[in-house]
Amino acid sequence: MSPARLAPFPFSRPRRLRRAGWIRDLVRETRLRPEDLIWPIFVMDGVDAEEPIPSMPGVSRLTVDRCVEAARRAADLGIPCIALFPYTDASVKTPGAEEAWNPDNLVNTATRAIKRAVPGIGVLLDVALDPYNSDGHDGIVRDGVVVNDESLMALEKQALAQVEAGCDILGPSDMMDGRIGIIRRALEEHDYQDALIMSYAAKYASAFYGPFRDAVGASGALKGDKKTYQMDFGNTDEALREVALDLEEGADMVMVKPGMPYLDVCRRVKTEFQVPTFAYQVSGEYAMLAGAIGNDWLDGDKVILESLGAFRRAGCDGILTYFAPQAAELMEAAI
């Protein structure tokens, strides 16, 4: 309804709808539930251990057995899906990133363990070479150039190894041209018709990924930047073109990344395409909030839910967030 159709003051008094909690609850336009969240988890080698990540206060890398515990915790909290990211030792990183399609690499091993122990939870795995590539890039590098079509062959092998391990959602995050089509065709050819694809469709070349690269051990490896494949932060029309291409190639869901500084992009994508739309509240966003919360500059209980609620208001169906378990606990406590 346009404001022009409201009665004039004093007959219209918008504050009437805000005067008590029950009426605010009744007329709230968007809501956040644990079911809207995907929890990203970092996997490392070893047994029954974890390792805090200094630039992400409150987040640790977990061994596979602890990832299984985390998956149980997520399921108990009503979080429907977790995303796994590997901390890969420098000794297994190569220019060809072959570890990416090792059936027994960390994320594939963790996926099998989680699907055995907590079959009801969804597992999302990134398709991109950066954790495994000695150049730190998402694709194969030849003479200083991230080559597109050769990278697609590697990404296809990685995707197949991941669905073979039991992964439910492939998240191609590499931003190579044509990768969704190549992966979708390979899935069809290998009888994986039910494998979901959530494409990182509008992924920007962002400084907000810094702590993530620490978490997966890629900070030291990255040579140069990712601006020849990830998007320029000045653009939104380009995001719509990327989303359109990924949907035409067979993506089931799309993602915008980073999240909070890109809510305008989320809104445009949702309005334009009306497909399941997700955003990633990335490591730098987490670090900003967690740092301020840790210093008592922000009220954590409030700011976590407000920051996640903003994604729902911007049209997102779900959010990948390192705050997922805390947020779900806060929501449970509020009921």
Ligand SMILES: NCC(=O)CCC(=O)O
């Ligand atoms: N492909 C996954 C990421 O790059 C995550 C970035 C972040 O959390 O900063």
